[in-house]
Amino acid sequence: MIKKNTIQLVTIIFFYFQAVIFYGQNPQSDHEFYNVFDSIIGVGNNAIYNGIEYEKKYRTLGESHEFYFSSQFLKGNIIYDSQPYYNIYMKYDVLDDDLIVKLPNNYEGSSIIRLIKDKVKYFYVAGNQFVRIENDKKNNSHDLNSGFYQLLHQSNYLVLYKKHKKSRTERSDKKYIYNVFKDINEYYLFYNKNYYVIKSQNDFVKLFPKLKSNINVFFKNNKPLYSSNYDMFLEKLTKHIDILISKNELFNQ
8 A cells, every 4th residue: 555655646736747847837935846745655654643642731711722823723824844735724722832733544533643843844824824933042142042933024134023922811610710811022123133022112113223214214203003913013114124134224334
């Protein structure tokens, strides 16, 4: 059976690349190719099954939960153990910084697996990209811990990250103990090979002192956006600084 599957796989790879070369085609992000690849390898035989069985820890009540965006499994894409996987049901446990996936098994059911963190390069879920950052403390980034970070903006000069965290509080009623979770967000800017925590207007000014007036004007002119959508505000500010850097306004700092 393994020999037969191997022959099928080699045949598909051969004709796939022949089609790309001959027709100049590029199937949508290679989704079709990898989906066929996974179907040939078979349930339970590819790297994404290499994880730990997941068990939910916390009893919750109402809409409060420990996950990003939703407590339900959502379709997303992952690079895991150097291989891409598409349309995988997943949810991101923000509290423990774990990626949980639901995969089909050989018993016509599903297995819920907590993936090995350092094997996850990045993942997409709920329309957003998260990347794994390993901080070895060699870059003076002592405020940043290894983990998954949402990518808000990326260019040749600056990368803006958002770190999702949650606090947990135990509460009880007459029947049982339950948990309430509260969102906590942190922001980091990667610049000149270092990560810098961003908490205020002054943090931007300290990083880019020659742009102090530009930054102050931006904050003044975008107060409504600052209040209504802080993520978008930071994205726009970072893009604005990017443009100024590209015009060589910072190279002589």
